Amino acid sequence: MLDPLSEVISLLRPQAPYSKLAEASGPFRVRREDVDEVFYCMLLVGRLLLDIDGKAPLELRAGDFVLVPKVTGLTVSSLDPPPPPGLVSHPDFGSDGVARIGRPEGLAETCPEVQQLIGHCSFASPDSELLMSLLPEMVVVRGEGRLATLTALVRDEARADRPARDVVVEHLLQVLLIEAFRSKTQSEATPGLLRGLADPRIGQALRALHHEPDRAWTVLELATEAGLSRSAFFTRFNRIVGVPPMSYLLNWRMTLAKHMLRSGGHGIAEVSNRIGYGSTSAFSTAFARHVGRPPARFAKAIPAAE
Structure with missing residues (x-):
């Protein structure tokens, strides 16, 4: 993993x-x-x-x-x-x-x-x-x-x-x-990824999430990976990592998406599929909301900006 x-x-x-x-x-x-x-x-x-x-x-x-x-x-x-x-x-x-x-x-x-x-x-x-x-x-x-x-x-x-x-x-x-x-x-004592990985329950969920970022994760599924109830997992993840589990998943997916788009070797459809979006349009909407511009415009601006 x-x-x-x-x-x-x-x-x-x-x-x-x-x-x-x-x-x-x-x-x-x-x-x-x-x-x-x-x-x-x-x-x-x-x-x-x-x-x-x-x-x-x-x-x-x-x-x-x-x-x-x-x-x-x-x-x-x-x-x-x-x-x-x-x-x-x-x-x-x-x-x-x-x-x-x-x-x-x-x-x-x-x-x-x-x-x-x-x-x-x-x-x-x-x-x-x-x-x-x-x-x-x-x-x-x-x-x-x-x-x-x-x-x-x-x-x-x-x-x-x-x-x-x-x-x-x-x-x-x-x-x-x-x-x-x-x-x-x-x-x-500082909330974040390292503290999450050190926790035997939350660490299991984090490793599973990173191993399969394309999976349609729900809080319940991540809680099952951690061996906790949905409410106990949500509270514990938020306290230890510092953000709710779905916010962490979204941030990580968008980080991976930007990395792949910058590399120039991945099309938008491929990026969408590899980070778990069922359609290119759903990915483009989420990306634009998170990053501030659609993935096509983000990728096109990279050579000039970098």
Whole structure:
């Protein structure tokens, strides 16, 4: 059966425009207000305080990984010792690509008190806002060594000048995101796809829905997949995933439809059939209502817009 999490992340098409190793010694406070992308950080040495705008400050220790799908501003500061009021630190970038605070390049014998792998990535999918709404607002994983390895591989490949680098980076990022999202995290309280998949009842219905998006699903049929009554399933799905089951199904079908229409390899009748509409006219009406224009006009506009 198709794995919904892998499918969503594959459709997002992650790209890595920026990845670096950062080291610091002594008190520091670095402020960024120009991120506006997915942010991830793997702490390798020491402790630090990560304060993301709109969220509670988070203490990270060596071995911790944090990923936030949508970030605008953030502050990273030392804990041992804490920075004095008003301190604003500016990293220096060495010839080796490492960002350093409080330790000039060349003093290799001095071990940094804090060392972290930091990256930003973006999603190439035009439907990234919709797809990201299915994912948690924050992922925090403590002590998972596989994430450190994957983060280092992403950084090394992003900085290399090798054939097919972009393709390799995209696939590495997909693996990194999947590994992070499927790990036991503090984000399980956030409604969305990941929490739904973790639920033994709702997860069954979600996997069935993704496996057969062309099936004429009803709430009762999905409830049967979940082993629940219709009313219990509806309430539980809405609470755990954050939207009613039929709204989730419609959003997913339209996401698949737009993806197929953009590819240019599928006619409207084929798309209609593959996402479960009995007629092209019914699909066109639903698509226009959801997207804002009929599928024929949507497909025709793609070459000029993209």
